Amino acid sequence: MVETKPLSNTAHGTPFPSPNLAEDILETIQTIILVGNGEGQIVYASPSIERILGYSPAELLGDGFWELPFTANPKARHLHREEIARAARGEVPPISHPYSTKLLTKAGEERWILWHDAKGPGDLIIGAGQDITEQRRAEEEINRRERDFRAIFESASDGILILNSDWVYVDVNPAACAICGYSYEQLVGKKHGSVVESETDLPRLRAEALANGTMTCESTIKRPDGETRHIEYSIITNFRAGHHLILTRDITVRRQLESQLTQAQKLEAVGRLAGGVAHDFNNMLTAIRGYSELLLKSFPEGKHRKYAEGILGAADRAAQTTQQLLAFSRRQVMQPKLLNVNEAVGEELDLLRRLIGEDIELVTALAPDAASIRVDRSQFGQILMNLAVNSRDAMQGGGKLIIETRNVLLDSDYVLKHIQVRAGAYVMLAVTDTGTGISADVKSHIFEPFFTTKPQGKGSGLGLATVYGIVKQSGGYVWVYSEPGEGTTFKIYLPQAQPETPQEPSKASGTAKILVIEDDEMIRTLATTVLRDRGYQVFDAVDGRQALALCQQYVGIFDLVITDVGAPGMSGEDLMGYFAIKYPNVAIVHMSGFPRAHLAGTHAVPREAYFLSKPFTVKQLLEAVEEVLSHRTHS
Numbered sequence: 001m002v003e004t005k006p007l008s009n010t011a012h013g014t015p016f017p018s019p020n021l022a023e024d025i026l027e028t029i030q031t032i033i034l035v036g037n038g039e040g041q042i043v044y045a046s047p048s049i050e051r052i053l054g055y056s057p058a059e060l061l062g063d064g065f066w067e068l069p070f071t072a073n074p075k076a077r078h079l080h081r082e083e084i085a086r087a088a089r090g091e092v093p094p095i096s097h098p099y100s101t102k103l104l105t106k107a108g109e110e111r112w113i114l115w116h117d118a119k120g121p122g123d124l125i126i127g128a129g130q131d132i133t134e135q136r137r138a139e140e141e142i143n144r145r146e147r148d149f150r151a152i153f154e155s156a157s158d159g160i161l162i163l164n165s166d167w168v169y170v171d172v173n174p175a176a177c178a179i180c181g182y183s184y185e186q187l188v189g190k191k192h193g194s195v196v197e198s199e200t201d202l203p204r205l206r207a208e209a210l211a212n213g214t215m216t217c218e219s220t221i222k223r224p225d226g227e228t229r230h231i232e233y234s235i236i237t238n239f240r241a242g243h244h245l246i247l248t249r250d251i252t253v254r255r256q257l258e259s260q261l262t263q264a265q266k267l268e269a270v271g272r273l274a275g276g277v278a279h280d281f282n283n284m285l286t287a288i289r290g291y292s293e294l295l296l297k298s299f300p301e302g303k304h305r306k307y308a309e310g311i312l313g314a315a316d317r318a319a320q321t322t323q324q325l326l327a328f329s330r331r332q333v334m335q336p337k338l339l340n341v342n343e344a345v346g347e348e349l350d351l352l353r354r355l356i357g358e359d360i361e362l363v364t365a366l367a368p369d370a371a372s373i374r375v376d377r378s379q380f381g382q383i384l385m386n387l388a389v390n391s392r393d394a395m396q397g398g399g400k401l402i403i404e405t406r407n408v409l410l411d412s413d414y415v416l417k418h419i420q421v422r423a424g425a426y427v428m429l430a431v432t433d434t435g436t437g438i439s440a441d442v443k444s445h446i447f448e449p450f451f452t453t454k455p456q457g458k459g460s461g462l463g464l465a466t467v468y469g470i471v472k473q474s475g476g477y478v479w480v481y482s483e484p485g486e487g488t489t490f491k492i493y494l495p496q497a498q499p500e501t502p503q504e505p506s507k508a509s510g511t512a513k514i515l516v517i518e519d520d521e522m523i524r525t526l527a528t529t530v531l532r533d534r535g536y537q538v539f540d541a542v543d544g545r546q547a548l549a550l551c552q553q554y555v556g557i558f559d560l561v562i563t564d565v566g567a568p569g570m571s572g573e574d575l576m577g578y579f580a581i582k583y584p585n586v587a588i589v590h591m592s593g594f595p596r597a598h599l600a601g602t603h604a605v606p607r608e609a610y611f612l613s614k615p616f617t618v619k620q621l622l623e624a625v626e627e628v629l630s631h632r633t634h635s
Contacts, residue, residue, distance in 0.1 A: 038123035040085035054106030069103035159248035181223030287522030359398035394435025512559030
């Protein structure tokens with residue numbers, strides 16, 4: 001124990017009331033006082049040590065301090081004791097700065113003690129220790145939160161930018177650099193809006209954010225590589241004193257997908273309208289063409305024959321328009337066949353060269369391993385013709401037209417960026433020109449029917465709409481890539497196909513009893529007239545109910561039923577069921593202005609049934625009847 005003397009009042013020279021005042025003070029303070037000698041032993045421990053570490057002062061005298069609280073770290077215990085002993089002997093000065101050690105309480109709890117050492121009299125050293133455990137834990141919690149923040153800050157997919165009160169960047173994360181296209185060094189230290197080009201009124205946004213505390217908006221920025229990106233960002237002012245926070249997110253892909261979805265929905269709606277109009281018009285054209293053919297037979301020569309020929313020619317041209325509308329709406333009658341895409345392109349090259357003229361160079365880049373596709377052969381040629389015509393018109397001063405084929409695999413990454421696309425193996429047909437290019441505004445309407453940028457009378461506006469419909473009906477996709485003055489590329493992706501087993505053609509047969517069910521009077525009258533002229537015994541009905549009543553009254557057996565798929569009165573399935581029971585060997589021809597593919601999901605037309613698409617000619621009607629009856633006769 002260090003000898004203590006009564007303290008005196010240096011100001012008045014009178015002693016304190018108690019000669020043991022020093023002991024009284026040490027009994028109450030929260031600071032540990034230790035006195036060590038030149039051997040490194042503890043010769044005095046203040047009573048406060050028991051309140052902090054749980055040991056009584058007597059337990060820690062001698063070597064007790066080193067053997068008990070220091071048990072968690074033997075190496076530190078030895079070094080610390082040796083350093084204390086040398087400082088007590090005066091061989092080295094005491095540690096001049098505060099330092100901390102981790103000690104164990106009697107209950108085994110870790111406590112951090114901050115020490116201040118001073119040389120005592122003789123071979124003694126005095127150490128004063130303060131319990132800083134709670135402060136140390138608070139610091140560790142702050143450090144942990146800082147590490148968590150940095151981890152989130154560095155790995156976040158959204159851009160995070162921290163600015164000071166002058167709107168100068170003081171920290172940015174990697175995602176922000178990637179979105180903006182600038183490095184950390186290029187952004188930090190720069191004022192908001194001085195580096196990244198933006199179309200937004202930034203001073204107004206900053207003022208709004210300061211007034212409301214926060215602000216969220218969308219903007220368009222231009223990266224240093226010239227690429228334009230759509231971003232969504234939020235400003236949070238004074239998220240901590242004197243600092244603002246900006247959170248950014250690149251929504252370019254989202255906006256592209258939304259635009260694709262809107263365009264697809266718009267084209268789908270227009271397609272339904274166009275298909276409905278074409279379907280109704282086909283009924284009228286069937287009658288016009290049929291009666292024109294009958295008129296031609298009635299007038300072998302003379303001006304009346306010319307009139308009839310004029311009517312038939314106009315009807316044929318009108319039928320071409322309806323076929324284009326049906327192609328766009330994906331309701332065109334198709335006869336898909338297995339095609340080698342390179343051979344199909346090769347067969348069109350001579351016609352394409354004549355079509356585009358001598359001042360445009362035609363170049364092909366056809367992959368030797370390009371797979372086969374399943375598509376209507378004539379419609380495939382129509383795709384090439386329509387694209388070539390558009391390219392020719394875009395290269396009035398000459399240029400180059402490039403046709404390319406190759407196999408591609410549209411994977412999940414591609415699907416994420418192109419809505420409605422199914423992943424799989426495709427054949428890509430690309431048609432590229434070096435023409436004037438297409439603006440973004442025009443591209444958004446380019447596949448709409450009757451939309452054209454050509455002068456009046458120079459284009460119908462159905463060419464690209466037809467391409468779109470054929471490709472979609474064939475299970476493929478079409479995309480256009482173009483910039484004004486940079487030319488245009490149409491990329492068409494058609495599914496790779498496998499060979500199919502060929503079917504034997506049907507043979508023709510003779511006369512029969514025929515029932516015609518058609519609600520359109522013009523078509524019904526035309527069909528019955530043509531068939532009766534050929535010698536068939538023909539009965540007709542307006543709808544399903546009238547047909548059912550006719551069958552119940554008629555004692556004979558019908559050999560053939562020609563029915564409109566959409567005839568009212570009773571469902572087609574019910575009517576077919578009745579025919580199957582009463583006339584098990586009856587042959588059936590289904591008619592519709594819609595293509596068979598469009599009706600496949602309605603169960604209105606069985607897969608094996610014969611189908612006649614409107615508008616049809618007299619020849620086509622007779623050929624259909626003879627083929628179906630012939631098949632019935634031979635089966």
